[in-house]
Structures are given as C-alpha cells and as structure tokens.
Amino acid sequence: GAVVSQHPSWVICKSGTSVKIECRSLDFQATTMFWYRQFPKQSLMLMATSNEGSKATYEQGVEKDKFLINHASLTLSTLTVTSAHPEDSSFYICSAIGRSTGELFFGEGSRLTVL
Amino acid sequence: DAKTTQPPSMDCAEGRAANLPCNHSTISGNEYVYWYRQIHSQGPQYIIHGLKNNETNEMASLIITEDRKSSTLILPHATLRDTAVYYCIVRDGLYGKLTFGQGTILTVHP
Numbered sequence: 001g002a003v004v005s006q007h008p009s010w011v012i013c014k015s016g017t018s019v020k021i022e023c024r025s026l027d028f029q030a031t032t033m034f035w036y037r038q039f040p041k042q043s044l045m046l047m048a049t050s051n052e053g054s055k056a057t058y059e060q061g062v063e064k065d066k067f068l069i070n071h072a073s074l075t076l077s078t079l080t081v082t083s084a085h086p087e088d089s090s091f092y093i094c095s096a097i098g099r100s101t102g103e104l105f106f107g108e109g110s111r112l113t114v115l
Numbered sequence: 116d117a118k119t120t121q122p123p124s125m126d127c128a129e130g131r132a133a134n135l136p137c138n139h140s141t142i143s144g145n146e147y148v149y150w151y152r153q154i155h156s157q158g159p160q161y162i163i164h165g166l167k168n169n170e171t172n173e174m175a176s177l178i179i180t181e182d183r184k185s186s187t188l189i190l191p192h193a194t195l196r197d198t199a200v201y202y203c204i205v206r207d208g209l210y211g212k213l214t215f216g217q218g219t220i221l222t223v224h225p
Contacts, residue, residue, distance in 0.1 A: 032210070034213070043202070043217050044159070045215075046215075049212055091156070093158050102208075102209030104149075104161070105161070107158050108158045109157065
C-alpha cells in the first residue's frame with residue numbers, strides 16, 4: 001500500500017543550528033502534505049498545510065520564519081527548524097493526501113532533540 | 116471543522132469487543148468521521164471512516180447515528196496490540212485537513 005516516509009527518524013542537534021526533516025510519498029503523488037508537532041503525552045497539533053508549488057499555510061501561532069516548509073515536488077515536502085532551541089524538541093509528523101483518492105497517510109514521525 | 120469529544124480513557128479485556136464513543140454534535144453535511152490510532156512514538160494509523168452509513172473493514176466497524184451527531188468505533192475482538200490512543204476526527208470532505216482532539220487511551224488487558 002501507499003507509504004509516507006520521513007527522514008531522519010530521530011535527530012539530536014545543538015541549540016542554534018537548523019535541522020531539515022524530509023517527508024516523501026513513496027508510491028503516490030501528493031498535492032497536499034500536512035506537518036504536525038506532538039509533545040509528550042499530548043495530541044498532534046497541526047502546524048501547516050503544504051501544497052505543491054505554492055507557499056505553505058501556517059496555523060495560528062506557528063512561526064513561518066522558524067519552521068520553513070518547502071513542497072517542491074509531488075512526492076517531497078521538507079520542514080526546516082531554523083535556529084533550533086530546546087523548546088523545539090518534539091515529535092514531528094507529516095501526512096500526505098493521495099492525489100487521486102483523497103486518502104491521508106501518515107509518516108512514521110521524526111523525533112527532534114535540541115541540546 | 117467540527118469538534119469531537121471522546122472519553123479520556125477506557126479499558127477492555129482481551130478478546131472482548133471495545134466500543135469507543137465519540138460525540139460530534141456540530142458536524143455538517145459534507146464532513147466525514149475518521150478514526151485513527153497511535154501507538155507510542157509512531158505515526159497515526161488509519162482505521163476507518165464514514166459519512167452517513169455504517170462501515171466495516173478488516174480492522175473495525177464504525178456506527179454513525181442517524182442524526183450524525185455521534186459515532187462508535189467497534190474493535191470486535193480486542194488484543195493487547197490494540198492498546199493505543201484512538202482519535203475520532205471530523206474532516207471537511209475527502210481532501211480536508213485532519214485536526215486532532217485529545218483522543219481516548221484504550222488499554223486492553225489480559
């Protein structure tokens with residue numbers, strides 16, 4: 001079946017550095033991808049909606065200059081956490097909508113730890 | 116998107132049916148009811164979705180009330196591996212975003 005893959009699965013970085021997380025739809029084209037963030041023992045919080053070839057739409061309270069989203073192709077979206085701080089440590093999850101079916105598939109998630 | 120209300124936690128004995136309720140009293144006509152579950156430190160897993168009619172697949176059944184203001188997810192024979200957080204979500208059409216609530220922590224015990 002359709003698979004959404006995220007890379008890396010986990011990453012540790014120093015405070016002040018930038019980290020890029022990739023989200024790929026492996027066997028289908030995704031015109032829309034969503035990025036979520038999840039803190040321990042909390043639900044998933046939608047950060048932004050990413051449409052291929054256009055600027056991402058961010059949810060209220062999410063800093064677009066800090067969380068850079070690029071959706072350059074129908075199979076790849078990237079989230080870059082710029083100038084990461086310890087409070088950005090979280091589980092980041094992407095999802096993608098199948099272009100033809102509307103089905104929504106989730107990636108395995110990427111755990112970011114900022115020291 | 117319509118908001119959903121779920122009990123924070125439920126228990127179920129292994130082999131028994133698990134019935135997880137969800138209220139979505141403000142649902143509108145073109146909004147679907149979706150169920151996902153999340154096992155610790157993994158991405159959410161799709162279970163089932165429906166609009167008006169009851170639905171069944173290899174994982175579960177979804178019962179939607181006639182007025183569509185509530186629904187129940189049924190896992191017919193719960194196993195220990197079904198222990199997870201279950202999210203009931205109302206989605207605007209088949210291409211809308213998913214907004215997660217707090218979900219129900221289902222614990223299946225021996």
